[in-house]
Amino acid sequence: MSRAVDPVLVLVILLNFFALGTSRVHAVINGVALQGAVLGALAMLVHGVHEPLPVLLGVATVLVKGIAIPMMLRRAMREVAIRREVEPYIDYVPSLLACAAGTAMSFLFAQRLPLAPQHAGSILVPAALATVVSGFLVISTRRKAITQVAGYLMLENGVFIMGLGLLEAIPFLVEVGVLLDLFVAIFVMGIILYHVNREFASLDTARLSSLKE
Amino acid sequence: MAYALVLVPLVAALLAVLFPSDRGRPWLVVLAALAQTATVLLALREPRVTGLDGWLLLDATGKLVLGVTTTVFLACALYLPGYLRLRPERSNRIFCMCLLAFDAMLALITEAHHLGLMWVAVEAATLTTAPLIYFNRNARSLEATWKYLLVGSVGIALALLGSLFLAYSQLQASLGASLLLEDVLRDAPHLSKPWLHSAFVILFIGYGTKMGLAPMHTWKPDAYGEAPGVVGALLAGGLTNCAFLAILRFYRICFAAGDGAFARQLMLAFGLLSMTVAATFMARQRDYKRMLAYSSVEHMGILVVGIGLGGAGIFGSLFHMINNGVTKVVLFLAAGNIHRAFGSKRVEDVSGALRRVPASAALLLAGFFAITGSPPFGPFLSEFTIVRQAFGSGRYGVGVAFLVLLCVVFIGMGAAVVSVVQGAPSAAARATDFRDDFGTVAPIVLCIGVALLLGLYLPPPLERLLNEAAASLGGAS
Numbered sequence: 001m002s003r004a005v006d007p008v009l010v011l012v013i014l015l016n017f018f019a020l021g022t023s024r025v026h027a028v029i030n031g032v033a034l035q036g037a038v039l040g041a042l043a044m045l046v047h048g049v050h051e052p053l054p055v056l057l058g059v060a061t062v063l064v065k066g067i068a069i070p071m072m073l074r075r076a077m078r079e080v081a082i083r084r085e086v087e088p089y090i091d092y093v094p095s096l097l098a099c100a101a102g103t104a105m106s107f108l109f110a111q112r113l114p115l116a117p118q119h120a121g122s123i124l125v126p127a128a129l130a131t132v133v134s135g136f137l138v139i140s141t142r143r144k145a146i147t148q149v150a151g152y153l154m155l156e157n158g159v160f161i162m163g164l165g166l167l168e169a170i171p172f173l174v175e176v177g178v179l180l181d182l183f184v185a186i187f188v189m190g191i192i193l194y195h196v197n198r199e200f201a202s203l204d205t206a207r208l209s210s211l212k213e
Numbered sequence: 214m215a216y217a218l219v220l221v222p223l224v225a226a227l228l229a230v231l232f233p234s235d236r237g238r239p240w241l242v243v244l245a246a247l248a249q250t251a252t253v254l255l256a257l258r259e260p261r262v263t264g265l266d267g268w269l270l271l272d273a274t275g276k277l278v279l280g281v282t283t284t285v286f287l288a289c290a291l292y293l294p295g296y297l298r299l300r301p302e303r304s305n306r307i308f309c310m311c312l313l314a315f316d317a318m319l320a321l322i323t324e325a326h327h328l329g330l331m332w333v334a335v336e337a338a339t340l341t342t343a344p345l346i347y348f349n350r351n352a353r354s355l356e357a358t359w360k361y362l363l364v365g366s367v368g369i370a371l372a373l374l375g376s377l378f379l380a381y382s383q384l385q386a387s388l389g390a391s392l393l394l395e396d397v398l399r400d401a402p403h404l405s406k407p408w409l410h411s412a413f414v415i416l417f418i419g420y421g422t423k424m425g426l427a428p429m430h431t432w433k434p435d436a437y438g439e440a441p442g443v444v445g446a447l448l449a450g451g452l453t454n455c456a457f458l459a460i461l462r463f464y465r466i467c468f469a470a471g472d473g474a475f476a477r478q479l480m481l482a483f484g485l486l487s488m489t490v491a492a493t494f495m496a497r498q499r500d501y502k503r504m505l506a507y508s509s510v511e512h513m514g515i516l517v518v519g520i521g522l523g524g525a526g527i528f529g530s531l532f533h534m535i536n537n538g539v540t541k542v543v544l545f546l547a548a549g550n551i552h553r554a555f556g557s558k559r560v561e562d563v564s565g566a567l568r569r570v571p572a573s574a575a576l577l578l579a580g581f582f583a584i585t586g587s588p589p590f591g592p593f594l595s596e597f598t599i600v601r602q603a604f605g606s607g608r609y610g611v612g613v614a615f616l617v618l619l620c621v622v623f624i625g626m627g628a629a630v631v632s633v634v635q636g637a638p639s640a641a642a643r644a645t646d647f648r649d650d651f652g653t654v655a656p657i658v659l660c661i662g663v664a665l666l667l668g669l670y671l672p673p674p675l676e677r678l679l680n681e682a683a684a685s686l687g688g689a690s
Contacts, residue, residue: 113407116385132374139367148363155370162377166390170380174329174392178373181336185366188343192359199352208356211435 009127016134036065090141102133131158215264226313239294246290270326273681279323281538285450288656295652315341322455328392346440357439364432368422375416382408401469423456427490437506442549450538481521487514496625527688529598536591542660543580553647565638572649591667
């Protein structure tokens, strides 16, 4: 794995902080989209541009994660006319601190996992874990359903980073399946979002609370 | 054959979209379910069902799960025309299509021997069920669907991360990284231990979320409570068993790597926690459909406790998977009928179901006795096997806790079921003109019949299959 990968992964981790620290839903979507596009490009870089299938997959990833899904989310945003995340369950500064703690824990935990020789010294694993943790934080601390979808995307990006180290291990068919599933999942979530907005006149998931013990 | 198992329902799903009539479409589902059952019966008799270069392979454990999911789907499909006739107000095109696509994905999960392909199938099965849960199109079902999708998606994403960790455990040990189950099992003793352990924990949490183990069960009461009864039956008897199968696959890898004890410890802890959480919430549950959801949490707990105990517990657990699957269909469909007859699923609003819908009420009662482990039904035998293993292997604490929790559940669930079934039909409940008829009762009778039969007589082919599957997981009979 080339040395060029680590700086990109640092950028990905910074984008985690960006998405957790901003109150504008638009910015969260853009941050996550940029993250996805960067990772798709990275996949091509890691694998080299000699073979057609990995290139195809990289392009597809950039298209789906960087363009198609963010477009769906932005359209949903326009339709429901929200701009800001109001009063997240955990405020921005504490959630940034939580993200920092999660990232630190990821680095600590990753030290216990021995790397394969070709990845020695790389921050691949901690970056993956940190992004998964950040995605989980977005899902669990934000109230707007649309921000939660962005959080889910971020979590998927983290899993994708882990997949970067395993490009030769995961067959093409499965990669395509994963990407397709992600696309359809967001699509279905988008439809449900639309109905949530129509039914509750809001995308605030705090209103989704009639089903409680 | 391996392809037909998936293609039959998939083609039927396509036909369901094209089919013009809302009245006729449920019968198409029935036809597809019958064709699928015939295919499965043929496949179960065949010694070797394989395809796609070994990516598809129906082993003994897969056959067991496929048998259960097919039985569950057949019963639900037979119930469907009678149920959808009562819902003429909305189109069932999407509903029928998703049902059939869901069935195809369940079949794919049972025969997928590539762990990546299995993941894709589980995710697809999750997505096809979202529109099913939202069938009632009201605020509550919407809330349930949203939680189901979000919690399920996070679980599924973790499962993918775990699968990648597993692949990395091969890569780190300088083995060719492949997620083909046969390859992983062959290389299991050489896998990198730290990666394997992390992989199993992440996978267990990921697929455990789909299975509905506590504390990842939060989607379950909402989804089962708000979805139509037939969807609840399919989730509780189909999807959760397939998630259990996924966990079994990874347990088998851990076992082959010589780390079975580590995995079993984890499963015991989560299993007992699930049973405790379920017992706690069932004791004061006022909504009888949510109560069934907690019963499902409880029985998923029992399944992993059985595996966690090892030995004969594994046989008991696999057997219990079958018993629980068919009994859950009885409970969900009977509860659905009662819900329909009274227009409420609150325990305090509903009483005297025996007078208004005698067959459904009697079946709910029978299903309650069956699921709580009363003889002569199948679950009694399988739970007994698990308890015997607990005491036989010297784990008295686990055995006693298991029995106490079963008793708490029996009392909690019994109080609710009896108050729903007995007495005079309450004035508070809205009287609807729904009454028992052949179409909505016969499929339930079929399932309680299977549960009863399994308690009285274990057919030798099934016993062989159970033994073979248990042996592959390191269990004794």
